[in-house]
Each structure stands twice: as structure tokens, then as C-alpha cells.
Amino acid sequence: MSFRVCLLTVVSPSQAMMKDQFANYVVQKVLETCDDQQRELILSRIKVHLNALKKYTYGKHIVARVEKLVAAGGTNSS
Secondary structure (H helix, E strand, C coil), rough: HHHHHHHHHHHHHHHHHHCCCHHHHHHHHHHCCCCCCHHHHHHHHHHHCHHHHCHHHHHHHHHHHHHHHHHHCCCCCC
């Protein structure tokens, strides 16, 4: 799977993806490794799903990562 396909999957989360522990890991890893422009795009797409993500155990991890990145100005803090 290409990075672009993976990125499109990440920015269009499905119900199954929100509940999946491995998808949670992929989303967090993509946010960690992508460049600032890609991160801003992903964050803007994920933000609209935050309330839905908060309902799921693994989604909460994504919410925490997004909130951390937003607090840091959307830049990679590592």
C-alpha cells in the first residue's frame, strides 16, 4: 500500500478503523512521521471526527495525539 493510499485512509476514518487497535497505531505513526503540510491536512480531516473517536477505546488514543499536536501548534514535537 502506498503512502498516499494510507494517507487517504487515515483522513477518511471508517467506523471499523475507529475501533481497531492497529488502525489507531497507523494513524498515530503517520502523524508522527509525515511532514508539516501533510500533518495539517490530516489534523484538519480528523478534527471533525473527534467526538465520534472519543466513544471508542482506541479512538481515544488518536484524540489524545491530535490534542497534543494541536497544543504544540500542529508541529512534530519529537
